[in-house]
Amino acid sequence: MASVRYVRRFSRxxxxxxxxxxxxxxxxxxxxxxxYLPSLSIAVSNRPLVKAIHVYTAIAWVLALVLVVLVGDRSGLGRTFRELDLFDGDDRRWLAARPAPQGRFNAGQKLNAALTGAFAVLFAASGFLLWYGERNTDFRWTSTLLLHDGLTIASVFLVTGHLYLAVIHPATRHALRGMTLGSVREDWATRHHAKWVSPAEREMRSETAARATETRS
Ligand code: HEM
Structure with a gap:
């Protein structure tokens, strides 16, 4: 039986x-x-505790992200950022539902990453203003709450689509292995991310294929 080969997709x-x-x-x-929902607030019956969990989780979230960036592989993250930031003709064709080879991230994943990043910044800024507005009324604006609530509703749609593709959709759910163990099957990567599978590896495969053809002829 042929052994299954894996390629590394995501770093630690x-x-x-x-x-x-x-x-x-x-x-x-x-x-x-x-x-947000009065009926849930009444059911939980301890709004101040829920609010404290919300605010302390937000602080821990920002600090943990900053810490990982500081101690982690920053040059790798820089490369990932440039990959996500590059939108080429293949990405535009892919979004128009035309066949187009994709890199390590397809155009949908690039859009999802951009929206997630923008939402994170806007959540943090509006959340900080909600907190600070309670201490300094000059900074208390209705629009801050509207923004925070609007982001919540939009992100529920975004995360639902993301979860469907990552956990349920048969053609894409193998990607979850990349985000848990770090690697994905090479044949899956070649089918979904043809432009990504490393040139060295592609060369090796074509050499093996050439040798096989030579042996057969
Ligand atoms: C750094 C990030 C965040 C900070 C600092 C923050 C902070 C806050 C604060 C101070 C409040 C006001 C609580 C109150 O007095 O009722 C609040 C409310 C709320 N937050 Fe956040 N938050 C953050 C991220 C998020 C995220 C990621 C979500 C959803 C995924 C979210 C959803 C909500 C909702 C739905 C409310 C209730 C708003 C309302 O009463 O209409 N927040 N947040």
Missing amino acids: TERALHWIHASAFFVLLGTGLVL
Whole structure:
């Protein structure tokens, strides 16, 4: 039986950032919804505690992300950022549902990363203003709460789509292995991320294929 080959997709630093962000997000979403919905606030019956969990999770989330960036593989993160930031003709064709080879991130994943990053900054800024506005009324604006609530609703849609593709959709759920163990099957990577699978590896494969052809002819 042919052995299955794996290629490394995500570094430890990338996985740490992902899981810190994901776990903090769900705690903030759960506690935020209790603060937002009066019926849930009444059911929980301890709004101040829920609010404290919300605010301390937010602080821990920001500090943990900064810490991972400081002690982790920063040059690798820089490369990842440049990959995510590059939007080429293949990405535009892919978004128009036309066949186009993709890099380590497909165009949908690039958009998801950009929105997630922007939401994180806006959540932190509006959350900080909600907290500070309670201490200094010059900074208390209705629009801050509207922004914080609007981001919550938009991020529920975004995260639902993300979870569907990562956990349920048969063609894409193998990607979860990349975010947990770090590697994905090479045949899956070649099918979904043809431009990414490393040139050295591609060369090795084509040499092996050439040798096999020579042996056969
Ligand atoms: C750094 C990040 C964040 C900070 C500093 C922050 C801070 C706050 C603060 C101070 C409040 C006001 C609590 C109150 O007095 O009722 C609040 C409310 C809320 N937060 Fe956050 N938050 C952050 C991230 C998030 C995230 C990621 C979500 C959802 C995924 C979220 C959802 C909510 C919701 C739904 C409310 C209730 C707003 C309302 O009463 O209409 N927050 N947040």
